[in-house]
Amino acid sequence: MADSITDLRSAIEMLGEIDGQIIETDVEVDPLAELSGVYRHIGAGGTVQRPTREGPAMIFNNILGHPDARVIIGLLASRRRVGYLLGCEPKRLGFLLNEAVAHPVAPVEVEADQALCQQIVHRADELGFDVRKLVPAPTNTSEDAGPYITMGMCYAHDSQTGESDVTIHRLCLQGPDTISMYFVPGARHLGVMRERAEALGKPLPISISIGVDPAIEIGACFEPPTTPFGYNELGVAGAIRNEPVKLARCLTIDERCIANAEYVIEGELLPNTYVEEDQNTGTGKAMPEFPGYTGVAPKRVPVIRVKAVTTRRDPIMQTVIGPSEEHVSMAGIPTEASILSMVGKAMPGRVLNVYAASSGGGKYMAVIQFKKSMPSDEGRQRQAAIIAFTAFPELKHVFLVDEDVDPFDMNDVIWAMNTRFQGDADIITIPGVRCHPLDPSADPSCDSSIRDHGISCKTIFDCTVPYDQKERFRRSQFMDVDPAKWVPGFTD
Structure with a gap:
């Protein structure tokens, strides 16, 4: 069509x-x-x-x-x-x-x-x-x-x-x-x-x-x-x-x-x-x-x-x-493409998808779905987030989630934060970086450490499971069925 x-x-x-x-x-x-x-x-x-x-x-x-x-x-x-x-x-x-x-x-x-x-x-x-x-x-x-x-x-x-x-x-x-x-x-x-x-x-x-x-x-x-x-x-x-x-x-x-x-x-x-x-x-x-x-x-x-x-x-x-x-559609989908492109070149196959979430207006926030396939992938998810900031400089926050989390479902993302994230260990901050002038909190009037309007603290929220702990964080597995048998015309 x-x-x-x-x-x-x-x-x-x-x-x-x-x-x-x-x-x-x-x-x-x-x-x-x-x-x-x-x-x-x-x-x-x-x-x-x-x-x-x-x-x-x-x-x-x-x-x-x-x-x-x-x-x-x-x-x-x-x-x-x-x-x-x-x-x-x-x-x-x-x-x-x-x-x-x-x-x-x-x-x-x-x-x-x-x-x-x-x-x-x-x-x-x-x-x-x-x-x-x-x-x-x-x-x-x-x-x-x-x-x-x-x-x-x-x-x-x-x-x-x-x-x-x-x-x-x-x-x-x-x-x-x-x-x-x-x-x-x-x-x-x-x-x-x-x-x-x-x-x-x-x-x-x-x-x-x-x-x-x-x-x-x-x-x-x-x-x-x-x-x-x-x-x-x-x-x-x-x-x-x-x-x-x-x-x-x-x-x-x-x-x-x-x-x-x-x-x-x-x-x-x-x-x-x-x-x-x-x-x-x-x-x-x-x-x-x-x-x-x-x-x-x-x-x-x-x-x-x-x-x-x-x-x-x-x-x-x-x-x-x-x-x-x-605005989320127009700004966010190109943001996703930019992150997929740059991170994909740096570490092929690790990033499964990216969502520039509605709550960030398509610019301020991205959810990156990252797959750790071997022990040496531990830590690369944070590298992917840093590359994302380079791919789209106006980005302020990155949430990292595993392959079993739907990056397009913010309830699922926040679930991962609540069960796979500790604030003292899994927040990575990069202060004093130019972001976007339309963020009203990016102003010296809000924090004296901000040197000029439009400068922000870029933040990574690592909600992924440590590679050696993946089995312990395995989600409950339900029978995979087609519900249309019971509810004709049903689609996910």
Whole structure:
């Protein structure tokens, strides 16, 4: 079924054939806080304030202030649903992406008549142009700095090398033709490209494609060192689909965009031009981020000057709730692939699986399932955890478990901690390491030993059994039967 997916619309159509994976409503909804407030209950999951749950994707067909728009949210807010969309068993998604990164299929440029994203064109020099009216970007909460594009595939190329890159950034609609763009310091390739262009006093042309094949959205979330500078993550999506991503030439800037996107914003990142992210609200807050807290609005964020907005006919806006399970899917599965790749090269066959858990937002926490096959494997599990920190520098906590523990079941992981772990012997701390600036506890105000905001103590929780004690820790063995004999249609 996943073989039929080429864009957002075919993904929606495929999910419509699977019970419980997508719903829609014609009841009017306000995109300002209300839309996300509804979906928080329906299916956000992740680190969202409780009550929440994992549920279906949802399409809103009646958007207040945008009579011709529809908005989809939660497309990737379920690991099972990501499995359907990528044609892979959910627990093997990290392996799928690992293979795709290793064998990318480069994107290709298509002719203008194949650029579905340019069926309707709005140019910034037209009377009454206002990106805020053309793009139905929601806010997550009433405190947000403004409407945010949360699923924009930002695409640009480097002025020095000509190499291209795609990433997802926090984009706030600031005015009729201005959008602010937040960069995590030192963590994104587009940030390097912007700085190089700015050093020359030149704008950086950039396209923002919204509403695309979910394989692109997942692939765009890889980070260094797995995908170093110069690696175009669109090749990951090409490998997943066994077909190159189609790009189209933009109409008002020297750049390309994703040809079958629902919306494309064409613009330029202006050199030496900054705004306060919350200049229109004064709340001091940006939007809810993946750790479950609302981010602080920086005093200086770069600005995109919008040149045009192009769309498909009857476009579908795609958005996410910042701390939802959707972020876990997009950030966490590439994290798993990165760890599998690097640890697999260092010690083949020992790591059986990796889960970037929901409680860590897909970034802060990983569970590594490690198999000790001989006495000399003792201690290698801790080496694997150290390598994981290198594979994904934003990782804060690693839980190590044995092969008989399901790393995707946090109850099982905590069981292993309670029965196979002693705090004075099995905690390994690595203090004073740069992690992620969105962790509010990584700040000198919380602990005077923290030298700068964003520095954390990385911690390993070794919940594995000593190799020479494995028989003593053998789990109770139950008869292996097929319950469908007694409960027809039952599946695990």
